[in-house]
Amino acid sequence: MVSGVTPLPGDARILHVGPHKSGTTALQGAFHLARPRLAEQGITHVGKGRNPARPVQAVTGRPPMLGGPTPHEEDWQGLVDEVAATGDQRALISSEFFAAATEGTIPRIVEDLGGSRVHVVVTLRPLGKVLPAQWQQYVQNGIRASYEEWLDVMFNRPHERPNSNFWQRHQQGDFVERWAGVVGADNLTVIPVDDSDRGMLLRVFEGLLDLPEGFLVPDDRHANRSLSYGEAETLRGLNKGFKARRLPASFYSTYIRHGAVKRMKVAYQPPKGSEILTPEWALERAAKLGADSAERISALGVNVIGDLERLSDYPSNRAGTPASGVAVPPEAAAQALVGAVGAIRRGGVPDPAPSRPGPGAGRDRRLRETPARELARELFSRGLRRARRVGGRLLGRGRSASS
Known part of the structure; x- marks a missing residue:
């Protein structure tokens, strides 16, 4: 168990909201692999698979990935019913698609899942590392813009297509503030991911869920590597x-x-x-935004496990012009x-x-x-x-x- 991590209440609804490319797939794989053993510990990993994407897309109003099944209100209600059925035990809900929730949607999500029992967990990575990972993920969903074209739009014309929802997910200070404004600072935990320590996220969640050290292990069968x-x-x-x-x-x-x-x-x-190289100008802009977000998050008074200064990291080994x-x-x-x-x-x-x-x-x-x-x-x-x-x-x- 990570030192200084206080277990959440035994009846908490732990809502991991991502955002994308912050270790979500690794966490969800570990949760899914441990599903029967989690149940023995009085914890329900909610959803039929690793990630209840369709119910979350339904409540946030986001469309499915290109060609995916259309979400419906019944999908969300099914998830809500599953959470309610856990009674006074812990419920764990993890989906990066919650990152699409707006100020108008978050209150409903929180109320439906348990109101004051909801504790939101946000995992964050430096924006300079998120950029290439998100672009290639968007390419997997059908976009046709080159990386440099996409970066130009994201930084210089952020409200244009393609993928104008990027900053809804990754303006990290705004993201945390939206959720904290509904659940309160005491009910929100931010985890700046330490990429040099692959087991860090799993150990933090072991602490939050009051599990013994080593309980959660990676599910390497379903690794979600980025495209070259x-x-x-x-x-x-x-x-x-x-x-x-x-x-x-x-x-x-x-x-x-x-x-x-x-x-x-x-x-x-x-x-x-x-690997995908990112132009220096974009990494510099990303580092500055990360530093600003770290300052804003610190001022909110939310629980932080890790070092917020990581959000301003400049990954110099990934700097360069795409060939x-x-x-x-x-x-x-x-x-x-x-x-x-x-x-x-x-x-x-x-x-x-x-x-x-x-x-x-x-x-x-x-x-x-x-x-x-x-x-x-x-x-x-x-x-x-x-x-x-x-x-x-x-x-x-x-x-x-x-x-």
Whole structure:
């Protein structure tokens, strides 16, 4: 147990609200892995999976990820009922999608989940480390802007698309203040993440949940690594082709995000030196914002476990100008293709045919019979051609794709 961490009350509703890219996936994996043992300790990890994304999207009014299922009010009510069913035991609710909650939404969330029993936990990382991680995540959700284009919008035109919700999540001082304004400073804990200590977050939560040291362990089977720059650029090329052909959003979710990208992230490990570099001007702006946020959070009087000065860290080893014309290694492209084809074989393509035959029945039948060929040609041609440029003996020869 981390020294100085006071366990939360035995009937608390511990609401971990993220935001994104602050260790949320690692925490949720550990919670999910320990679910039966947590129950033995009188703690319910609320939700059917690692992250109750759909119920939270429903209450915050945020749309699902591209091609994902539409959230409904019933999803949120189901989560609320599950929390209520825990009675006088601890309930643990963790989702970075709570980061989308506005000043108008937070009071309802808190009231629905238990009112004065709710204790909010915020995990924060230096903004300079969040930027590349968020950009590549947005690319996994279909955006087509390059990293430098995206940075320009985020810092210089922050209310424009793409992803104008970035600062809703990552203006850290505002973020903490919104939640503290509803639950009170005594009922909010901020944890500045120490990236040099991989076990730090788990040990802090062990302390908050009154668990023995070593109780929570990482679930390495579901690590959510970031894409390398080459992988992200290749996926960005696929996004352009996807948009140009106006393919159904459900295809993207099934075959790209949960097929190609998921397989690539699990089966391929990028070499050192392939990380996403951030221009110095953006890192300097991020460090200044982090310092301002640390000062604001300190003034709020909330509980802080760790060093707020970490929020102003300048990751000099990740400073630089992203290279142009970078290509994904053939091995990564091959794994992506395997993932997409596997998704096609497992799940098929959403049936576009009407409920009973009509004038277009013959055309719909042809669509159903050729999903693999159509998707492979359209969604992977850019990535595979780019891979050939690096020595695509594995995948054949051809011209490189434009970025």
